[in-house]
Amino acid sequence: MKIALIGFGYWGPNYARVLHDLPGVELTAACDRRADRLAQIRERYPAVDAVASVAEVLDRPDIEAVVVATPASTQCDIVRVALESGRHVLVEKPMALDAADCDALADLADSMKCVLMVGYTFLYNAGVRKMKEWMAPAAFGQAYYLHATRTNLGPIRQDVSAVWDLAPHDVAIFSYLLGEQPLWASAIGTRVLKNDREDIAFATLGYKNDVVGNIHVSWADPNKVREVVAVGSLRRVVFDDLNDVERVRVFERGVSAAEAVADTFGEFKLLVRDGDIISPKVEPSEPLKTQCLAFVDAIATGKTPLASGRFGGGVIRALAAIEKSMRSRGAAVEVTGR
Numbered sequence: 001m002k003i004a005l006i007g008f009g010y011w012g013p014n015y016a017r018v019l020h021d022l023p024g025v026e027l028t029a030a031c032d033r034r035a036d037r038l039a040q041i042r043e044r045y046p047a048v049d050a051v052a053s054v055a056e057v058l059d060r061p062d063i064e065a066v067v068v069a070t071p072a073s074t075q076c077d078i079v080r081v082a083l084e085s086g087r088h089v090l091v092e093k094p095m096a097l098d099a100a101d102c103d104a105l106a107d108l109a110d111s112m113k114c115v116l117m118v119g120y121t122f123l124y125n126a127g128v129r130k131m132k133e134w135m136a137p138a139a140f141g142q143a144y145y146l147h148a149t150r151t152n153l154g155p156i157r158q159d160v161s162a163v164w165d166l167a168p169h170d171v172a173i174f175s176y177l178l179g180e181q182p183l184w185a186s187a188i189g190t191r192v193l194k195n196d197r198e199d200i201a202f203a204t205l206g207y208k209n210d211v212v213g214n215i216h217v218s219w220a221d222p223n224k225v226r227e228v229v230a231v232g233s234l235r236r237v238v239f240d241d242l243n244d245v246e247r248v249r250v251f252e253r254g255v256s257a258a259e260a261v262a263d264t265f266g267e268f269k270l271l272v273r274d275g276d277i278i279s280p281k282v283e284p285s286e287p288l289k290t291q292c293l294a295f296v297d298a299i300a301t302g303k304t305p306l307a308s309g310r311f312g313g314g315v316i317r318a319l320a321a322i323e324k325s326m327r328s329r330g331a332a333v334e335v336t337g338r
């Protein structure tokens with residue numbers, strides 16, 4: 001399968017390496033509008049056709065699929081022309097900055113019978129998959145809340161806020177773990193780096209049965225954290241992407257309220273469960289490679305990928321509600337849409 005890469009900035013080279021080495025795939029062309037990036041493509045991959053425009057990629061009839069790794073604000077237009085030309089598309093998150101655009105792209109993909117997939121790498125991360133395994137309802141109990149922290153000193157984006165840059169990952173992880181979309185959002189953001197966009201945010205998403213998911217993102221925190229915590233009535237499950245030794249930890253502890261005996265009617269007895277802390281084995285794998293294999297598989301089999309365009313649209317709806325809530329100092333905003 002001949003694939004082209006569009007965008008060879010910070011993240012694109014990771015795709016180039018993975019696609020170049022992927023069995024059954026030929027990285028045929030790579031595109032960037034900057035001359036210095038084109039020079040790097042030629043130096044690293046002399047056999048790959050280095051081109052400066054999307055049109056030159058799409059003019060090549062042998063290319064079946066494209067991977068788009070350009071800045072967030074440019075992706076929607078590039079994805080649209082690629083789909084219109086009949087190419088399967090894997091686009092980096094967030095795909096588009098507007099839910100209506102996401103819906104239109106997903107509809108277009110359907111009508112062209114093309115795969116549209118979004119680069120939600122964490123859904124292809126063995127640690128996040130392990131986390132979901134350990135959250136199976138019988139052992140996890142009633143889901144109470146999720147909490148995600150994604151902090152570091154930048155890298156600061158010029159076209160979108162920290163919410164649109166970082167939170168898509170956590171919204172996607174929450175949707176994957178809970179198997180549902182949020183119903184409402186409430187968020188506060190601040191601009192400490194004199195950007196005209198938020199560089200720090202605290203966002204809460206509400207799900208069915210009063211489950212809440214809290215997301216903290218920051219470009220202004222010297223402590224790099226990539227952590228997701230899930231707390232249920234029977235267990236606490238933690239994913240720490242920066243911990244190579246114990247990527248997932250499970251605390252076999254929890255508390256729940258049981259109705260007390262009749263003479264204390266109206267009061268509840270707390271049932272505390274105590275147990276071990278376990279570090280389940282997480283098989284080493286590169287999430288980006290697993291994600292690219294899923295893209296190729298979706299093209300070959302016609303199966304809808306986990307991180308489909310429709311799934312991506314759901315993430316954008318939640319981000320739009322977070323954005324709206326930040327404008328009204330945290331007022332709860334309904335997540336609307338399809």
Ligand SMILES: NC(=O)c1ccc[n+]([C@@H]2O[C@H](COP(=O)([O-])OP(=O)(O)OC[C@H]3O[C@@H](n4cnc5c(N)ncnc54)[C@H](O)[C@@H]3O)[C@@H](O)[C@H]2O)c1
Pocket residue numbers: 006007008009010011012031032033034037052053054069070071072074078092093094119120121165
């Ligand atoms: N999944 C992840 O973990 C992850 C990590 C980093 C970045 N990303 C995503 O990857 C995307 C790219 O991020 P980045 O950090 O590489 O950005 P970047 O700005 O470093 O690189 C983008 C590149 O795209 C090129 N470009 C822009 N418009 C173009 C066009 N019309 N045609 C051809 N080339 C064009 C630019 O010249 C630049 O080299 C973003 O959507 C970002 O959210 C995802």
